[in-house]
Amino acid sequence: MRRSMLFLPGNNPNMLINGNCLGADAIIFDLEDAVSPAEKDAARILVRNTLRYMDFGGCERIVRINSIDTPYWKKDLSTILPWKPDMILLPKTGAAADAQAVDAYLTELEQQLGMEPNTVALMPLIETAMGVENAFSIATAAKRVRALFLGAEDLTTDLQCKRTKESKEIFYARTRLVMAARAAGVEVYDTPFIDINDDIGIREDAAFAKDLGFSGKVSISPRHVEVINEVFSPTQSEIDYAYEVLDAIALAKKQGKGAISLRGKMIDAPIVTRAQQTISMAMALGLGREEA
Amino acid sequence: MDKLVKSIQEAVKLSGLKDGMTISFHHHLRNGDFVLNMVMEQIAGLGIRDLNVNASSLFDAHMPILEHIKNGVVTGISADYIAAGVGRAISQGIMQKPVQFRTHGGRPSDIALGRTPIDVAFIAAPTADPMGNCSGKYGKSACGSLGYAFADAMYAKKVVVITDNLVAYPLQDFSISEDYVDYVVTVDAIGDPKGIVSGTTQITRDPVGLVMAAHAARVIEASGLLKDGFSFQTGAGGASLAAAKFLKDIMLEKKIQGSFGMGGITGYMVEMLQAGCFRNLMDVQCFDLKAVESIRTDPRHLEISAMQYASPSSRSAAVDSLDVVILGATQIDTDFNVNVHTDSNGYIMGGSGGHSDTAAGAKLSMIIAPMFRARLPIVTDKVTCVSTPGKDIDVLVTQGGIAVNPKNQELQQRLMAAGLPVVDIRELKEKTERITGTPKTLAKGDRVVAEVIDRYGQLQDSIYNVPTK
Numbered sequence: 001m002r003r004s005m006l007f008l009p010g011n012n013p014n015m016l017i018n019g020n021c022l023g024a025d026a027i028i029f030d031l032e033d034a035v036s037p038a039e040k041d042a043a044r045i046l047v048r049n050t051l052r053y054m055d056f057g058g059c060e061r062i063v064r065i066n067s068i069d070t071p072y073w074k075k076d077l078s079t080i081l082p083w084k085p086d087m088i089l090l091p092k093t094g095a096a097a098d099a100q101a102v103d104a105y106l107t108e109l110e111q112q113l114g115m116e117p118n119t120v121a122l123m124p125l126i127e128t129a130m131g132v133e134n135a136f137s138i139a140t141a142a143k144r145v146r147a148l149f150l151g152a153e154d155l156t157t158d159l160q161c162k163r164t165k166e167s168k169e170i171f172y173a174r175t176r177l178v179m180a181a182r183a184a185g186v187e188v189y190d191t192p193f194i195d196i197n198d199d200i201g202i203r204e205d206a207a208f209a210k211d212l213g214f215s216g217k218v219s220i221s222p223r224h225v226e227v228i229n230e231v232f233s234p235t236q237s238e239i240d241y242a243y244e245v246l247d248a249i250a251l252a253k254k255q256g257k258g259a260i261s262l263r264g265k266m267i268d269a270p271i272v273t274r275a276q277q278t279i280s281m282a283m284a285l286g287l288g289r290e291e292a
Numbered sequence: 293m294d295k296l297v298k299s300i301q302e303a304v305k306l307s308g309l310k311d312g313m314t315i316s317f318h319h320h321l322r323n324g325d326f327v328l329n330m331v332m333e334q335i336a337g338l339g340i341r342d343l344n345v346n347a348s349s350l351f352d353a354h355m356p357i358l359e360h361i362k363n364g365v366v367t368g369i370s371a372d373y374i375a376a377g378v379g380r381a382i383s384q385g386i387m388q389k390p391v392q393f394r395t396h397g398g399r400p401s402d403i404a405l406g407r408t409p410i411d412v413a414f415i416a417a418p419t420a421d422p423m424g425n426c427s428g429k430y431g432k433s434a435c436g437s438l439g440y441a442f443a444d445a446m447y448a449k450k451v452v453v454i455t456d457n458l459v460a461y462p463l464q465d466f467s468i469s470e471d472y473v474d475y476v477v478t479v480d481a482i483g484d485p486k487g488i489v490s491g492t493t494q495i496t497r498d499p500v501g502l503v504m505a506a507h508a509a510r511v512i513e514a515s516g517l518l519k520d521g522f523s524f525q526t527g528a529g530g531a532s533l534a535a536a537k538f539l540k541d542i543m544l545e546k547k548i549q550g551s552f553g554m555g556g557i558t559g560y561m562v563e564m565l566q567a568g569c570f571r572n573l574m575d576v577q578c579f580d581l582k583a584v585e586s587i588r589t590d591p592r593h594l595e596i597s598a599m600q601y602a603s604p605s606s607r608s609a610a611v612d613s614l615d616v617v618i619l620g621a622t623q624i625d626t627d628f629n630v631n632v633h634t635d636s637n638g639y640i641m642g643g644s645g646g647h648s649d650t651a652a653g654a655k656l657s658m659i660i661a662p663m664f665r666a667r668l669p670i671v672t673d674k675v676t677c678v679s680t681p682g683k684d685i686d687v688l689v690t691q692g693g694i695a696v697n698p699k700n701q702e703l704q705q706r707l708m709a710a711g712l713p714v715v716d717i718r719e720l721k722e723k724t725e726r727i728t729g730t731p732k733t734l735a736k737g738d739r740v741v742a743e744v745i746d747r748y749g750q751l752q753d754s755i756y757n758v759p760t761k
Contacts, residue, residue: 014500015499017727018499018500018503018691020692021500021503021691021692022499022503023503053726053727054727055723055726221499222499222502222503223499223502226506286711
């Protein structure tokens with residue numbers, strides 16, 4: 001479960017060691033945009049040591065490496081991989097070949113380190129027009145690709161349009177990515193909301209992303225984490241309804257009924273699947289029924 | 293009868309001050325205070341020596357006192373708080389006689405009980421009339437409440453009011469009344485307004501501070517104490533103030549009206565009053581301009597004396613009606629003893645102030661502190677100095693978990709039931725030391741430089757000199 005993923009600059013030790021206290025389901029240690037070229041080495045070592053010595057409990061550890069058109073990405077991977085990050089975030093993924101290049105190197109490193117193949121997952125960051133157009137092929141480029149992540153800042157630069165709070169300019173990219181990811185059977189995460197002081201804006205933006213089908217949202221500010229978690233968690237009424245659906249199905253089976261209805265609506269397979277998803281998330285959050 | 297005298301020097305002479313006596317000062321002008329230094333300069337000029345200075349606090353604006361110590365004018369100090377500059381010199385052994393630290397409640401208690409008699413009290417007053425009725429609410433040097441000066445005025449043998457805003461008799465809205473005052477002196481300025489109060493007190497934006505603050509608010513919510521009539525005190529530190537913000541949101545959402553907010557009052561507590569979170573504020577000291585404005589204009593904002601605030605020998609004190617207090621710590625040990633007197637190198641840089649008084653009185657005493665500052669863990673096996681005993685502390689809130697004092701099992705169960713991240717304080721210590729390493733034990737000097745007197749007048753701990761390398 002990754003409702004929220006929080007970026008932390010790879011060259012800020014105070015933030016790195018407190019990363020697991022900030023409430024996010026996953027932390028993204030950033031070696032790319034947050035780190036100037038002069039500090040790439042230092043950040044790489046800091047992130048390696050953080051992975052090595054810090055206990056992040058249930059918080060997933062993701063590292064954003066530098067893109068494959070830089071001289072840094074291989075060093076990034078070879079330095080951090082021995083300490084088993086859960087996932088690698090690959091920026092500026094424009095085509096399946098980009099993901100495959102990283103996949104091949106990861107496979108090589110996993111072999112050298114005696115790790116099971118595909119131990120470390122890959123999440124391509126789609127932030128170019130080419131990447132959006134190739135989203136499905138990227139999502140299916142390798143077995144270790146488990147999610148896509150939309151990055152709207154670079155994308156709007158590539159689109160030569162203004163990045164706005166209303167985000168109409170990325171509507172196509174958002175829906176295209178959700179479609180591609182769901183078709184490929186992987187998760188999909190929405191772009192960060194940039195105004196860290198707009199508490200209402202982040203809630204609306206996250207709720208809209210959830211309505212479009214995103215699995216969660218990335219944040220650049222710890223202040224947004226709680227709201228994102230709240231938006232992407234099932235509400236009590238959603239949980240109650242999901243249990244009602246499953247109870248009704250169980251009862252119908254017992255009574256040998258085929259079609260059943262609840263609150264005047266037919267319950268079909270998609271509704272049952274959604275109810276199961278809601279309950280599995282509620283259980284993970286400790287919000288489910290004890291006996292379930 | 294004419295109480296107006298033309299200079300501080302004349303007031304000192306008229307007061308009958310002699311070698312070996314005790315003089316007192318309040319600290320409402322904080323780091324902007326001119327009065328202590330002006331008075332000491334005149335006293336030194338008159339050749340009076342061997343004085344005991346009983347100040348409710350000493351700030352670094354009072355660094356000139358170090359010269360008077362070296363020259364033998366000052367040979368004893370009693371204070372509730374001593375800032376780092378003066379504190380460092382004391383830790384290095386500048387005084388022959390140990391400094392006596394008291395609490396904001398213990399100081400007026402010991403004065404009232406005659407344990408620490410005052411010969412002459414010098415009371416800086418932002419506004420006064422010629423007979424000595426005075427107030428902190430008005431004038432260019434306004435500081436708001438004069439809470440810490442009441443005991444000095446009531447019990448000193450002689451009382452000198454020093455003001456830079458003399459108004460016609462009678463001053464209508466006075467705090468300290470003329471019947472306690474012997475002499476009134478006017479000066480050009482009693483302080484620098486910039487150092488007296490801060491413009492605004494800001495809530496922290498530090499994400500770790502905000503995590504701690506959110507935990508703190510949830511602890512209060514889960515404690516069962518947050519209901520109509522709730523009373524609350526918090527400090528002016530970033531995370532404490534942020535906790536108040538989260539608490540305010542909860543109180544407004546649940547439509548809870550508290551009885552009173554107390555303490556050193558900040559603008560944020562004023563906002564809580566104005567939003568309907570409390571019926572009243574009980575104010576022993578104002579921290580910022582908004583608090584000063586409020587105590588001057590809002591009748592719900594009450595000025596209280598340090599005796600009413602926290603004295604254990606008063607017939608009752610407001611701390612005993614307090615539900616929750618949020619406090620800070622430089623160190624806390626696995627027995628929940630808290631140090632707020634010394635820094636990580638053992639140098640004096642603070643004091644209890646109202647820490648131990650509110651911790652003893654409140655139903656829930658919470659320490660809010662990060663797991664480590666710079667590279668030093670906050671939780672330790674044994675604090676360098678026991679400022680507040682662990683028996684009076686209920687819970688420690690950090691970003692990495694919430695440790696409940698085992699004496700309060702009910703609270704522990706409530707917090708666990710609320711799904712809060714409760715950890716054993718020893719586990720918290722180990723978890724922190726896995727990141728920071730275990731710090732070396734401090735080398736302690738062989739001479740006591742300060743005695744920590746508890747609020748009941750008993751010796752609680754001793755602070756030793758820091759050996760020079």
